[in-house]
Amino acid sequence: MDLSKQLLVGVALLTLAWSTTGAYPAANNYTTDILRLAKAAHIKAYLSTGEPRPCENFYNFACGNWPRLHPARLHNKKTNYLEELQELFVRKSADMLKSSKTSADSSADRVLKRFYVSCHAQANxxxxxxxxxxxxxxxxxxxxxxxxxxxxxxxxxxxxxxxxxxxxxxxxxxxxxxxxxxxxxxxxxxxxxxxxxxxxxxxxxxxxxxxxxxxxxxxxxxxxxxxxxxxxxxxxxxxxxxxxxxxxxxxxxxxxxxxxxxxxxxxxxxxxxxxxxxxxxxxxxxxxxxxxxxxxxxxxxxxxxxxxxxxxxxxxxxxxxxxxxxxxxxxxxxxxxxQARVPLNAQPGIWCVQLVRQYFPQHLESLFHRNFNNMQMINELQSTWADIKRVFREDLQASTNLHWLTLETRQKAIAKLEALELQFRNHDDTQLIRQMHGLNLHQDQFYANLVKVLQWRTQRHLAKLVEEPRLTDKVYKVPHYELTTNKMQIPITFLQARFFWDPVYPNALKYGTIGVLLARQMLHGFDDVGRRYDRHGYRNNWWDLTSETSYLRRAQCFQEQYAVFVQFRDKPVQDKGLLSRIVADNGALSIAYRAYSKWLRNSAETSATYQRERLPLLEHTENELFFLAYAQLYCSDYPESVELYEELPEPFRVNTALSNSEQFAQAFSCSKSDKLNARFKCALY
CATH class of the missing domain: 1.10.1380.10 (Neutral endopeptidase , domain2)
Structure with a gap:
């Protein structure tokens, strides 16, 4: 079998593994070798076929084939790797919503299923x-x-x-x-x-x-x-x-x-x-x-x-x-x-899930969680989070790593870090059922259903005027740090099996993806905005003047380094949250890599351990795999219709953060003259 066929078979197997229904299964239906081969094929599929040098443009090296496989022009909207996680959620939800009613379905579940079935039958x-x-x-x-x-x-x-x-x-x-x-x-x-x-x-x-x-x-x-x-x-x-x-x-x-x-x-x-x-x-x-x-x-x-x-x-x-x-x-x-009509380029089943998600986001999450409960993934997230916190805590406790922060500010930062916890999305099913009370839908009257749903949603939204804000009002696709509660919210979609991690995958992939995403959000509690909120989530600037001055002086290095990125593909870049994003990108990469290195050192140093940290089809070391996983998190393609970029485009984010990483330069043996081995490296965390 030639390489291209291997890749197709591997990606097909991984897609099948992703689509497995029910609670998180052990790898008993798939051999370890096949799952590892499938994941390797998935990674390799996005690598550039032009073989650019990693130390010159690592984003193109890791994501060069992404635009061909996921072209933005087909949908006239941005495509990116993390959206695959959402697509997986939608495919599973479609299977779940079109299934016949079960005795375990609540009255709210039945409303969702009726809306979905009526949409599938009558949306056009x-x-x-x-x-x-x-x-x-x-x-x-x-x-x-x-x-x-x-x-x-x-x-x-x-x-x-x-x-x-x-x-x-x-x-x-x-x-x-x-x-x-x-x-x-x-x-x-x-x-x-x-x-x-x-x-x-x-x-x-x-x-x-x-x-x-x-x-x-x-x-x-x-x-x-x-x-x-x-x-x-x-x-x-x-x-x-x-x-x-x-x-x-x-x-x-x-x-x-x-x-x-x-x-x-x-x-x-x-x-x-x-x-x-x-x-x-x-x-x-x-x-x-x-x-x-x-x-x-x-x-x-x-x-x-x-x-x-x-x-x-x-x-x-x-x-x-x-x-x-x-x-x-x-x-x-x-x-x-x-607007509810199925677009010409959309599959009716997928489109109707998107409508259910648009109008009933919390209810769909609750139904999904009950059908795809994944305790093993929750445990892995908790474990990885503990490793990320441990590395950052050690940095704050040491007098050398973060010496630009005064001792008093570092102690307050440690207290805030200790109070910061993961918060997994969950819902009160009784309350969700109560919200649906009186919303009677019929599975053969889609537009009549839609009118009822729009009126129901509008009345609930207008009634918020006299209600206190609730964090559950917002649904995020990836982990999100909440300033006012000092909590990290983990969405239901993030807990799907075999996307970021599986017991048979190298841990390098877990730390390069989950670890980076958790560390990025964590650092938002310690940047120029997060420092204005204390460990209880109250507005309270807990930094002293010396620490603030040192932060701004070091941040100036980043601002000068990123100042050249004012255009991408001849379109302007206007990122209002640039400094916060820079600090998070660079700090998260460093923290997640050091957390992985600590895990690797603390594991049994046997040839089997290091062999497990490699993948077939990919001639990359465990450290190189970490950086590949990190870069592919950001694989993206933009349509030509984009007028300006409101966030720093992914090629700049990935390459510039890597250019500040001494560990990346060592992993890929970058010379001092290579583009991604900056002579003067900016660092904060």
Whole structure:
């Protein structure tokens, strides 16, 4: 069998091993040799076929074949290695959701399965989507030749129409309304009102001449959708309505910020509903709008953002014919339901899992966890976490490694580290069932189900205004450090078998992946942001002035080193969290590698141990495997449509961190003149 066939067989075997259902199985169904061969083939499949020198561009060496195997252009979105973990979760979830009902299913589980089955059967039924919309809207106006035989301008109340659609479908039309965390008081919510998210995005997409072709494509896409829903209507009508949609959104975009780089805080002001009513009058009556949303008069301060949007909206409402406003309103509502249609390049089963995950993230996690409970992976994470903490604790205790921190600050850092614990995602199933109470779905009525789900989700989201924030509201794909609790949250998807680690794999892979990811998040508790929160999660800067000054001086080395990365593929790089990311990337690589080295030294030093730390097909030492696993965590491909990179692209992140690693240079015998063996190495942790 030639090498290419070996690779195909190996990847197929690994995919089969990943897809094994049930609780984490021992390797009794697959021989150790086959599993190790499959993992080796998986690693080798991404290695560059052009054989670039590791010490010149290790990212290309480790990930050179990724774009060919996972091209971003096919999906018009970024592809990366960690997304494979999410795809594995989705495939398993599809099998789980389409399985017949079992006696162990809760009422919440049955809701998920009905929604999934109805989606799989009816998601592309345009007639059902239109019928569901017309049942929920109760319009007196908008597309009169379709809805009613006559239409009277004076009967149409645009504000009432958009408020009703916000309540029933959660769609923001003309006015964006959301419940967000208070920027200053993180233990409370606040209403944010202002600009909705427009389909094309920012101001320049609607108004700059450079995006003229993109606007033409958008207008044609609207016309084609209208043709699909209303084939009996003339092409002229379709063009007219599509043009009205684009024209209205262009007028709305005039109220968006000129500078898209401004933060939400920079474009927001605090006002009461009464103040906004006084400012915008009856054209955009904010008090009345909120009263219709909440069925009550609200006496609360609101975040208005951006500051110029609502005054511009007054002009739009005043100058736009009511028929156009009605057409736009019903189009946005229809487009909301149309978003559930299965795209041409998607598999219906996979797409429907994504919808279940979008609307019921916690419920799906709970069902997944009960079907794929993985205690061995949890134990391995705990063990690896203990090793990572031990290395960092020893650094903090030693007077040499982190001498730039004063003794007092190091002692406080040790106390914070000791209090930092892993928190595995789990849910109160009783509470989840209670949340679903009254949500009755039918497995043969997808769009009717979707309307019910959208209304259920919207009401729950709006009710957060009077609730305290909960960490379970957010679902992360990889481990995430929470500043305000000093806890590391481990998502359910992260606990899947044979992706990062298996008992038959070399431990180099575990430390190069799980170890690095845990160490990265841990260090966010000790960087320029984390130092402002103490071990209890309270805002309290626990660093003294000497330590802060030393940190900034050493961080300057990184900032100068990374300052050259202002463009990637002729597109700008604007990473607002660059310093925090740099510190985490470089420190995590060092800590995880030293944790692996300690494990290796403490293991029985026999030829069998070192043999187990190698893989077939790969002529790499155990140390080289560690760095390969690390680099392949970041294998990525970007579509040409990317306008700017909001995070430092992966090639820069991987290569620059490795250039600061003396251990990497030793593992690959890099010479002093090699690009990834920086003469002056930056270091913090």
């Amino acid at each position: 039924d345009t007639r059902s989507a239109l019928e569901a919309l017309l049942q929920v809207t109760d319009f007196r106006g908008g597309w009169p030749e379709i809805r009613v035989p006559s239409w009277y301008y004076y009967e149409y109340d645009w504000l009432q129409a958009v408020a009703m659609l916000k309540r029933r479908l959660g769609v923001n039309i003309f006015i964006g309304l959301d419940v967000v965390l208070d920027y200053k008081e993180e233990n409370m919510h606040r209403l944010k009102i202002g600009a909705p998210q427009l389909p094309l995005g920012q101001r320049r997409q609607y108004l700059d001449s450079a995006f003229h072709e993109a606007r033409e494509r958008y207008e044609e896409a609207i016309r084609q959708k209208l043709e699909g829903y209303f084939p009996q209507q003339s092409e002229r009508w379709q063009h007219e309505v599509a043009a009205q949609v684009l024209q209205i959104e262009q007028q709305l975009a005039k109220g968006l910020p000129h500078n898209p780089a401004l933060t939400l805080e920079q474009t927001t002001r605090l006002r009461t509903a009464a103040e906004m009513k006084a400012a915008y009058g009856s054209y955009v009556d904010v008090s009345r709008y909120l009263q219709m949303i909440y069925n009550d008069t609200l006496y609360v301060d609101l975040y208005e953002t951006p500051e110029d949007y609502m005054s511009n909206l007054v002009d739009v409402i005043r100058n736009t014919p009511k028929l156009h406003l009605a057409n736009y309103t019903i189009w946005r509502a229809l487009d909301t339901l149309d």
